[in-house]
Amino acid sequence: MKKIIFLIFILVFGTFMFTRDNAIGHLNPGVGKSIIDLHVHVAGLGYGDSGSFINEQMRDNIRFPFYLWSMDVTEEELIQQGDQILFKKLSDKIARSETVKKAVILAMDGFIDSNGVLNKQETQIYVPNDFVAQEAARYENLLFGASINPNRKDALQRLQEAKNKGAVLVKWIPSIMNIDPASPEHIPFYQLMAKLKIPLLSHTGMEKSFANARDELADPKRLQLPLEQGVTVIAAHIATTGKSEGEDNFTRILPMVRQYPKLYVDISSLTQVNKLNYLNKALQEEGISKKMLYGSDWPLQFFPLISPWYHINHISIKDAFHIGGIKNQWDRDVALKTAFGVPGEVFLRTGVLLEQN
Secondary structure, eight states: OHHHHHHHHHHHHHHHHHHHHHHHTTTSOSOOSOEEEEEEEOOOOSTTSOOOEEOHHHHTSTHHHHHHHHTTOOHHHHHHHOTTHHHHHHHHHHHTOSSEEEEEEEOBOOOBOTTSOBOTTTOSEEBOHHHHHHHHTTOTTEEEEEOOOTTSTTHHHHHHHHHHTTOOEEEEOHHHHTOOTTOGGGHHHHHHHHHHTOOEEEEOSOOOSSSOOOGGGGOGGGGHHHHHTTOOEEEEGGGOSOEETTEEHHHHHHHHHHHOTTEEEEOTTTTBGGGTTHHHHHHHSTTGGGGEEOOOOBTOOOTTTBOGGGGTTTSOHHHHHHHHTOOSHHHHHHHHHHHHTOOHHHHHHHHHHHHHO
């Protein structure tokens, strides 16, 4: 009985504080509507001549209907309005955010075989650069994030074309794209990236969002080669989860962040249930917050994957109530990370970095 009374007290007190905090907005990082989210995904099924596709393995995977739901779209909408509707929906949602002003929308190149040719059967998700560049240009609050597999025969040409079309970075998921970032064959690609001042946003750590993945290719130490060639590298998710050569990837990347001035980390996905405590660990590491960039990893922003209640060992019950009541996905994500103690400058750093490159 005492436990029930205590729970009722917590709920009533929390509801009171939630209502009060909604009014004063204490979990806004104090930077206004000025944040750029550098990690936003789209997908498509080829409708509207987008050129996008998802292979049969992913279409048959249990994750597929959840991904459609998380992107707030149905297959019927895609058929009727084309894959382009995703950009309209994204732009509208970001416009309603009180904190995020722009988002980098990421293309996704495919699995390129040893002959430099796209293998559609092995490619789990494909979102062409031309499609993303064209649609992002229609909206003031969307930016073009290119994706070019360096195994392509014409990778250098594609990189230059992406830059000409306004790409602000290049995105890789090495473990599903058949990319070894440590391969010396990619040095010419890295040298052109450095010359063009295009950052590389590369997934690091174990990959569980797809049907299969070669996790050894997402070992953060494989990013030493592009760094040594002068490329600005952003290690997505701070290499949380998984091991390489028997060592935790997160532990593995920390000395690299301190060693390489051009190595940054994004904090996307670090509030997901499979990555509990990692954001707090990273914030406790000396100097790491000075290299952090804000990313959401949208559309992976839904319950039960994410909830403020998973983090009440790091945030207050009062804050959990408040965050749970925020409707806009970006504002909710920013508020949760602010409650963790992410410094305000982290949310602004992406804009600064993109201006410098």
